[in-house]
Amino acid sequence: MANAKRDFIVEKVKEVLAAPSCCPELKDAAQKYLAALDTADEKAAGKILIAELEEDVQSIDDTLAFFCSDAAKEIFGAETAANMAETARKVKATGAKICFCPACTAGKTILDHKETLL
Helix, strand or coil, rough: CCCHHHHHHHHHHHHHHHHCCCHHHHHHHHHHHHHHHHCCCCHHHHHHHHHHHHCCCEEEHHHHHHCCHHHHHHHHHHHHHHHHHHHHHHHCCCCCEEEEHHHHHHHHHHCHHHHCCC
8 A cells, every 4th residue: 555655646746846836845755755765765756745735836826925925927928817817716716726827737756745754
């Protein structure tokens, strides 16, 4: 059973890595975790990954505030930022608490099962 849980987490880590929304620091932590699998450094790398995820996985409220900001308009353009803000509103209306991007979605799943990394 433990192997199935770990395999599930490894797949989620790979999803985080593949996400265009994955920041460089999280990408680095995820890559180091995968490289450390089945080594003496695996648990230490897992702790680092957890810490990075705890910093990076954003709430839907923070996501909505960002896409309503001038910074988002500068980065993505006004139309894309407005569309993303609308998506965030719809996601929030469903009761979701976490950002809808692939990195945050997979990252939240990892955090929900972080005991597997420790």
